[in-house]
Amino acid sequence: MRKKSIILVAVCFVLTVFMCSASAFNRVDLQKLRKTGNCPGGDLSFADLSFANLSDANLSEANLYKADLTDTNLLRANLTEANLTKAILVSANLSDANLFNAKLLEANLFHANLYNANLSTAKLNGAKLGNTHLFLANLSHAHLIRADLSYADLRRADLSYADLSQANLSYTDLSYADLRFADLRCTDLEGVNLNNAIIRDAEFDRGEKNSGADFSNEKII
Secondary structure, three states: OHHHHHHHHHHHHHHHHHHHHHHOOOHHHHHHHHHHOEOOOOEOOOOEOOOOEOOOOEOOOOEOOOOEOOOOEOOOOEOOOOEOOOOEOOOOEOOOOEOOOOEOOOOEOOOOEOOOOEOOOOEOOOOEOOOOEOOOOEOOOOEOOOOEOOOOEOOOOEOOOOEOOOOEOOOOEOOOOEOOOOEEOOOEOOOOEOOOOEOOOOEEOOOHHHOOOEOOOOEOO
């Protein structure tokens, strides 16, 4: 009986250590970021970086899984190919940031500033992007399946070849946006402003143009 208890305690200890190591950030990497403002390729998963000033930081290929970046200043930050899956970026400043090919699966970017940000080929499936500022953002070839973009500002954004299938675009401003070859099937377009948007070869469901979206002066060129 005692032998079984010892084995059980040992197994629980191993599992606890494994779970902690699997979910905790690397303290050396966190200290490096705080000291230098850079941590390319570092493990910052689950780290609390809320309200931090990380402008111009190099976080390329960093692991920021489930990191808290609420109200964080990431102006001009390099986040190319970073893992931001399920990260919290509410009200974060990502203007002019480079998020090329970054993973933002199910990330929360509500009310974030992504002015002129590069999100080309980024994975944003299931991400929360409601009320975000994406004016002039580059989202070409981005994956936005089931993403919530309601009330977002996407004026003059590049969404060419983007996959927006099943996304929520209700009351989004897409005026002058480039939607060439974008996939908009099963997308909620209620109240969308597509004034002067380029929609040549974009894929819509039958009847989607009668969904309440404003297609006035859209450009099919």
